[in-house]
Amino acid sequence: MPTDGVHPTEIGGAGEPLVRARGLLKAYASEPVVKGIDFEVRRGECLGFLGPNGAGKTTTINMICCFVEVGSGTLEVFGEPVGGDARSIKRRLGVVSQDNNLDPDLTVIKNLLVYGRYFGLARDRRLARAEELLAFVQLEEKRDAHIRTLSGGMRRRLTLARALISNPELLILDEPSTGLDPQARHVVWQKLRALNRAGVTMLLTTHYMEEAAQLCDRVLIMDEGRIIARGTPAGLIEEHIGAEVIELYSDDPAHADAVAVLEREADHVERAGDEVYGFFRHGDRARALLPTLAEHHFVHRRATLEDVFLRLTGRELRE
Numbered sequence: 001m002p003t004d005g006v007h008p009t010e011i012g013g014a015g016e017p018l019v020r021a022r023g024l025l026k027a028y029a030s031e032p033v034v035k036g037i038d039f040e041v042r043r044g045e046c047l048g049f050l051g052p053n054g055a056g057k058t059t060t061i062n063m064i065c066c067f068v069e070v071g072s073g074t075l076e077v078f079g080e081p082v083g084g085d086a087r088s089i090k091r092r093l094g095v096v097s098q099d100n101n102l103d104p105d106l107t108v109i110k111n112l113l114v115y116g117r118y119f120g121l122a123r124d125r126r127l128a129r130a131e132e133l134l135a136f137v138q139l140e141e142k143r144d145a146h147i148r149t150l151s152g153g154m155r156r157r158l159t160l161a162r163a164l165i166s167n168p169e170l171l172i173l174d175e176p177s178t179g180l181d182p183q184a185r186h187v188v189w190q191k192l193r194a195l196n197r198a199g200v201t202m203l204l205t206t207h208y209m210e211e212a213a214q215l216c217d218r219v220l221i222m223d224e225g226r227i228i229a230r231g232t233p234a235g236l237i238e239e240h241i242g243a244e245v246i247e248l249y250s251d252d253p254a255h256a257d258a259v260a261v262l263e264r265e266a267d268h269v270e271r272a273g274d275e276v277y278g279f280f281r282h283g284d285r286a287r288a289l290l291p292t293l294a295e296h297h298f299v300h301r302r303a304t305l306e307d308v309f310l311r312l313t314g315r316e317l318r319e
Contacts, residue, residue, distance in 0.1 A: 015043030018170050018201055019064055023073030026059050033059050035225035036073060041170070046192075046202040048212040051222035052313050057205050060222075061174055064203070066090055078169065091119060094168030096159050098175045104147045108139060108158060111147065112165055119166040126165070133161035137191060153184025160191060171195065173204045177211060189214055209306035219305070223313045233305045240311055241303040242267060242281035246289065249297040250276050258296045265289055272315045279303065279311075 019041035026034040034056040041047045049057040062068040063075055066086035075082040077089045102111050109130055116126035134140050137157035142150060150158065156176065163171060173192070177185040185208075192215055196202055206212055212219050213233045221229040221236075229236060246266070250259050251274035259276050263269050265285065266278030280286040290300060 015045070015201075017041065017076075018043050018078055019203070020076045021060075021073065024060070024063070024070065024075050025073050026056075026063060026068065026071040032071075033225050034063075034071070037222075037225075037227050039220055039227065039230075041201065041203050043169075043201050044196075044199055045217040046196050046204060046215050048216035048219035049203065049205045049222060050207075050209070050212055050219055050309060054224075055222040055313075056225040057222050058174065061172060061203070061205060065093060065095055065172060091166065092169045094163035094166065094171045096156075096163045096171070096173045096176050098178060100155055100159070102147045102155060102158060102162070107144050107146055108150070109134070109143045111158065112162055115162050116165045121166065129165055129167075130161075133164055136164075136194075137161045138187070151184070153180050153187065156180060156184065156188060157191070160188065164195075169201065171200050171202045173202060173206075175206055176204070177206070177208065185211070209304060209309055213305045221309060221312055228312055229308070236308045237303050237305060241279050241307045243283040243303060244280045244286040245301055245303050245307060246278040246280070246286055246293070247299040247301070248276045248278070248293065249274055252297075255296055258293050258298075261289065261292055270311070270315075277307075279307070 017040040019039075021037060021039050023036045023038065024034055025032060025036050033054075037056075037060070049060065051057045059068060063070050063082060064077055066077075066082055066089055070082050078092055080089055082089065103114070106114065112130035112133065113126050116129065121129065134143060137160060139154060139157060139161070142154060147155065147158075160176065176192070177188050180188065189211065192202065196215070202215070204212065204215060216233060218230065218232055219236065220227050229240070231239065246262060248255065248258055248262055250256075262276055262278040267281050268279040270277045270279075278286070286300060
């Protein structure tokens with residue numbers, strides 16, 4: 001698969017590009033962090049940007065949001081070059097940042113009303129839109145509460161509502177569920193799926209591979225400033241991993257025979273510490289090994305997008 005450029009599977013069957021990058025590059029102090037990437041975000045889709053820390057995805061997002069100047073190459077948002085009229089682009093964007101940047105001195109409803117003023121919405125329209133969004137994110141009962149009294153999940157849902165106040169054409173979500181417990185995370189996912197079904201275009205960065213698999217029509221995987229893989233979650237799993245995985249825990253010498261069997265029968269094997277991963281393109285081959293491994297400590301499961309991510313970017317810890 002090409003590392004950059006538009007892959008053949010990305011052409012056709014989608015809306016026109018809202019974001020188009022060609023040869024996009026950004027460097028800080030002569031150190032390139034985004035290295036000549038090509039991609040598009042099409043109307044109506046949810047596109048995921050995945051990558052380890054330092055991969056360049058946040059810098060790419062910041063260029064799209066007009067927060068950071070483009071180094072070289074071309075970047076167009078809504079058909080306009082970034083670096084031109086930033087205000088024209090920003091008024092059509094909704095941004096959910098990683099940080100909790102709600103105003104702690106204001107109530108829930110006032111956070112939405114004040115933000116709506118930045119987009120020139122009339123007061124009656126702002127109020128109606130704010131009430132509508134509080135219902136959407138299930139915060140009606142917290143309408144007059146102060147931000148400091150909200151849970152983390154409530155704050156993330158309010159941040160999402162705030163990003164939607166202007167009916168943006170493109171919603172940018174920078175790790176929208178970081179720090180949330182599983183219940184709150186799934187509520188956020190439900191809301192984002194509902195928005196996408198309603199036609200909202202979304203660009204998502206996340207470290208949760210399950211989040212990307214749940215929400216994204218396509219994903220781009222970045223590493224060291226380059227796009228190293230792209231496609232649908234299911235397509236990437238099929239291409240790089242296969243159908244099923246056996247994880248064998250091999251710290252006990254008694255597991256040596258089982259490890260040898262896995263290394264012989266799997267299509268691909270990786271080691272990480274005391275774990276051995278066997279990847280199987282055909283699930284029946286993996287299932288045929290289960291009686292042989294019955295006395296050993298192992299997990300048998302479906303292949304996931306996280307397997308793809310770790311296979312392509314490595315299992316070493318990134319700081």
